[in-house]
Amino acid sequence: MIGPAAVALRVRDLHKAFKDVVAVDGIELEVRSGECFGLLGPNGAGKTTTIEICEGLTAPDSGDVEVLGLRWGTDTSALRHRLGIQLQETQLSDKLTVLETLQLFRSFYGQGPQAEEVIARVQLDEKRDARVVGLSGGQKQRLALACALVGEPDLLFLDEPTTGLDPQARRQLWELIEEFKRAGRTIVLTTHYMEEAERLSDRIAIMDRGKVIARGTPAELISSIGADHLIEFSVEDGGELLDLEAVRRIEGVRDLRSVNGVVRLQTLELHRVVPALLEELSRQVVRLTELRTHSATLEDVFVSLTGRHLRDE
Amino acid sequence: MNSRPATFSGVLAHPLTQLTLVRIREFTREPEAVFWAIFFPILLAAGLGIAFRGGPGEILSVTTSSPTLAQAMRAEPGLDVMETTRDAGLEALRNGRAALYAEQDGGGSALYRFDDTNPDGRMARLLADRAVQRAAGRTDPVPAADRLVREPGSRYIDFLVPGLVGLGIMSNAIWGLGFSIVDARRRKLTKRLMATPMPRTYYLLSYLLWRMIVLIAEVGIPVGFGALAFGVPVRGHLIDLVVICVLASLSFSALGLLIASRARTIEGASGLMNLVQVPMWILSGVFFSARRFPDAVQPVIHLLPLTAIIDALRGHMLQGAGLVQLAPQLATLTGWLVVCFALALKLFRWR
Numbered sequence: 001m002i003g004p005a006a007v008a009l010r011v012r013d014l015h016k017a018f019k020d021v022v023a024v025d026g027i028e029l030e031v032r033s034g035e036c037f038g039l040l041g042p043n044g045a046g047k048t049t050t051i052e053i054c055e056g057l058t059a060p061d062s063g064d065v066e067v068l069g070l071r072w073g074t075d076t077s078a079l080r081h082r083l084g085i086q087l088q089e090t091q092l093s094d095k096l097t098v099l100e101t102l103q104l105f106r107s108f109y110g111q112g113p114q115a116e117e118v119i120a121r122v123q124l125d126e127k128r129d130a131r132v133v134g135l136s137g138g139q140k141q142r143l144a145l146a147c148a149l150v151g152e153p154d155l156l157f158l159d160e161p162t163t164g165l166d167p168q169a170r171r172q173l174w175e176l177i178e179e180f181k182r183a184g185r186t187i188v189l190t191t192h193y194m195e196e197a198e199r200l201s202d203r204i205a206i207m208d209r210g211k212v213i214a215r216g217t218p219a220e221l222i223s224s225i226g227a228d229h230l231i232e233f234s235v236e237d238g239g240e241l242l243d244l245e246a247v248r249r250i251e252g253v254r255d256l257r258s259v260n261g262v263v264r265l266q267t268l269e270l271h272r273v274v275p276a277l278l279e280e281l282s283r284q285v286v287r288l289t290e291l292r293t294h295s296a297t298l299e300d301v302f303v304s305l306t307g308r309h310l311r312d313e
Numbered sequence: 314m315n316s317r318p319a320t321f322s323g324v325l326a327h328p329l330t331q332l333t334l335v336r337i338r339e340f341t342r343e344p345e346a347v348f349w350a351i352f353f354p355i356l357l358a359a360g361l362g363i364a365f366r367g368g369p370g371e372i373l374s375v376t377t378s379s380p381t382l383a384q385a386m387r388a389e390p391g392l393d394v395m396e397t398t399r400d401a402g403l404e405a406l407r408n409g410r411a412a413l414y415a416e417q418d419g420g421g422s423a424l425y426r427f428d429d430t431n432p433d434g435r436m437a438r439l440l441a442d443r444a445v446q447r448a449a450g451r452t453d454p455v456p457a458a459d460r461l462v463r464e465p466g467s468r469y470i471d472f473l474v475p476g477l478v479g480l481g482i483m484s485n486a487i488w489g490l491g492f493s494i495v496d497a498r499r500r501k502l503t504k505r506l507m508a509t510p511m512p513r514t515y516y517l518l519s520y521l522l523w524r525m526i527v528l529i530a531e532v533g534i535p536v537g538f539g540a541l542a543f544g545v546p547v548r549g550h551l552i553d554l555v556v557i558c559v560l561a562s563l564s565f566s567a568l569g570l571l572i573a574s575r576a577r578t579i580e581g582a583s584g585l586m587n588l589v590q591v592p593m594w595i596l597s598g599v600f601f602s603a604r605r606f607p608d609a610v611q612p613v614i615h616l617l618p619l620t621a622i623i624d625a626l627r628g629h630m631l632q633g634a635g636l637v638q639l640a641p642q643l644a645t646l647t648g649w650l651v652v653c654f655a656l657a658l659k660l661f662r663w664r
Binding site: 055056057077080081083085087089090091092093095096100103104105106107108109110147151 | 326327328330331332334335338339342343497500501502504505507508509510511664
């Protein structure tokens with residue numbers, strides 16, 4: 001068991017509705033000091049509402065939020081000094097330079113590194129005197145990260161830090177976040193990219209429709225679906241001739257689903273199920289048009305829990 | 314606490330300094346904004362000042378088909394007389410090249426054709442008739458002499474410069490604050506700032522400080538230009554002028570803050586800004602005296618903040634009025650400041 005001092009963020013029975021849309025429906029979270037905690041879910045799952053309530057930017061309808069042992073309302077001013085926050089879609093002022101932007105944010109905090117030092121940390125030295133308007137998407141995102149770091153925060157909130165970035169810029173940002181993890185920082189991040197959650201998070205809560213539907217380490221979550229491998233295939237004529245029940249009876253097949261003509265099944269024994277599947281299909285005289293296998297990922301966890309893909313919505 | 318280099322410490326590292334620097338940088342790095350705020354009023358004053366410059370009365374063109382009348386009118390130095398046919402004379406009158414056409418019938422009486430709604434036409438009628446009557450032998454029963462007085466302070470340019478200064482203070486404060494705040498809200502920048510320990514009052518205060526700094530150029534340049542180029546007087550005390558302008562700038566900044574307190578889009582804010590400003594452009598006597606409007610609306614006109622600043626500036630610059638004489642205008646501006654700022658603080662939307 002961990003003591004209360006080791007809990008950076010505790011959320012109990014959180015509820016929030018906007019007009020008649022329920023955004024957050026009874027969330028419980030506990031983030032330990034020094035870990036990177038990921039909130040994974042599709043758009044509209046309530047991740048941003050949850051994180052903005054934790055950041056003190058949105059008031060919950062009900063529920064309890066304890067951040068670094070403090071509470072919004074009574075300790076707001078102390079909390080603001082100790083949190084680093086990156087919002088999902090802030091556009092910093094175009095006409096300021098990188099250095100000027102960071103000097104502005106630095107002036108709000110009582111402690112923290114100098115602006116130049118943070119610029120070096122996020123690898124923007126070359127762009128120090130460049131105006132924000134001329135930065136690439138990845139550079140802008142790194143500047144936003146620098147603005148969150150400039151007060152030397154005890155807890156860092158990152159809301160979709162790599163959304164909209166190209167793969168290279170995304171990897172660069174991941175490396176920076178991993179560096180902060182190594183420095184022992186506590187991070188709460190939201191994402192709808194399963195690779196991102198899997199790579200960066202020590203523990204993950206998977207959210208869907210305002211609720212946490214699963215939680216654990218990435219390895220725990222993946223093993224929870226009881227399958228190491230996923231097989232997806234489709235056959236000619238949209239599968240009208242296919243006898244799905246016969247496929248389901250193949251030994252080693254678990255959780256078979258058919259969506260839009262694509263049959264998806266899970267297994268622990270790829271080496272036995274694939275030959276048996278091919279044999280069964282040739283017995284039924286249906287021609288295979290597509291066959292794919294991959295190791296199970298968080299995406300498969302989400303699909304097996306909800307029947308939908310993370311990025312469907 | 315980390316040690317800081319000398320380049321970023323003390324006053325410079327204070328959040329209010331940094332926020333105000335942001336305002337100034339955003340303004341000066343937008344050349345169009347600087348142009349409209351500072352040089353446009355000069356161009357306007359120069360253009361209008363030249364168009365309506367005082368000086369000796371202009372020479373009016375008149376035409377006539379009668380050689381007798383032509384000879385009589387040529388004795389009048391204020392008239393440029395052209396003898397022509399009746400048709401050409403009427404044509405010149407129609408297209409405005411002549412202010413009057415004179416003809417004579419068989420009995421010797423003169424007939425003047427002119428537009429009585431045109432001041433030039435009425436003036437030409439007076440000069441032409443006086444010349445014709447004198448030529449026929451009329452003498453003036455009362456001897457009269459002229460002594461010319463061309464006093465700075467009573468010309469159109471003297472009336473115009475204070476109006477433009479007041480208009481500039483209003484439109485720069487309202488557009489400047491309105492656009493900047495709505496843009497920051499649209500970019501979610503105000504929301505991001507709310508996530509820092511920045512004191513909220515500093516944010517609003519930085520806008521007022523920025524306006525104070527721009528005010529020096531905003532008032533100094535047109536007033537200085539007016540004084541140098543046209544001799545427009547500044548008869549009151551300079552300190553009083555500073556007090557009037559600072560108060561007016563604060564009032565209009567508060568009004569701008571109120572207009573921008575809720576709007577989420579530039580388009581929405583622009584509509585609101587025009588709605589507030591256009592009636593004042595028309596009613597508050599920038600280009601012509603507000604007394605031309607009916608008596609019934611005068612009390613309303615006097616309650617408008619633009620009327621108050623323009624009346625105060627004209628009183629100060631042209632009549633040398635002090636703050637005591639200008640108390641009603643200053644009270645009106647203070648009222649707008651208090652009401653708008655209180656409402657803006659209550660209504661302001663940070664996200």
